[in-house]
Amino acid sequence: MVNKIRFKPKDIIDKEFKVSYKGYDAKEVDYFLDFVAADYEFFHENIKSLEEKNKLLREENDKLNDNLDKLKIKLEIVEETKSTLEEKAFSQADVLDRINKLEKGMNER
Numbered sequence: 862m863v864n865k866i867r868f869k870p871k872d873i874i875d876k877e878f879k880v881s882y883k884g885y886d887a888k889e890v891d892y893f894l895d896f897v898a899a900d901y902e903f904f905h906e907n908i909k910s911l912e913e914k915n916k917l918l919r920e921e922n923d924k925l926n927d928n929l930d931k932l933k934i935k936l937e938i939v940e941e942t943k944s945t946l947e948e949k950a951f952s953q954a955d956v957l958d959r960i961n962k963l964e965k966g967m968n969e970r
Contacts, residue, residue, distance in 0.1 A: 870905065873898040 873894050880887060 866905070868901065870898040870902040873901060 876894065878885070878887065878890060
């Protein structure tokens with residue numbers, strides 16, 4: 862498999878073949894090569910367009926991955942803050958519960 866394009870459409874159109882005694886009909890070959898060149902041009906433009914789209918999509922993907930990384934960091938901070946607040950809330954609830962028990966104990970006396 863070849864990893865590069867060997868011919869441009871113009872190369873195909875401009876290609877000349879030697880005519881031999883029992884060779885191919887030059888007009889028929891030219892006619893066929895005109896179609897091949899047209900297809901080739903279409904493929905070339907299509908590849909160029911797809912490469913541009915690919916580049917844009919890769920750039921967008923990179924941005925989204927950066928945003929995802931930032932969101933993960935923010936989520937970690939939120940989870941840490943949540944844990945800290947929960948600990949404080951339990952601690953405060955425990956203090957309030959103790960105060961409530963002390964008040965009940967004082968009221969019973």
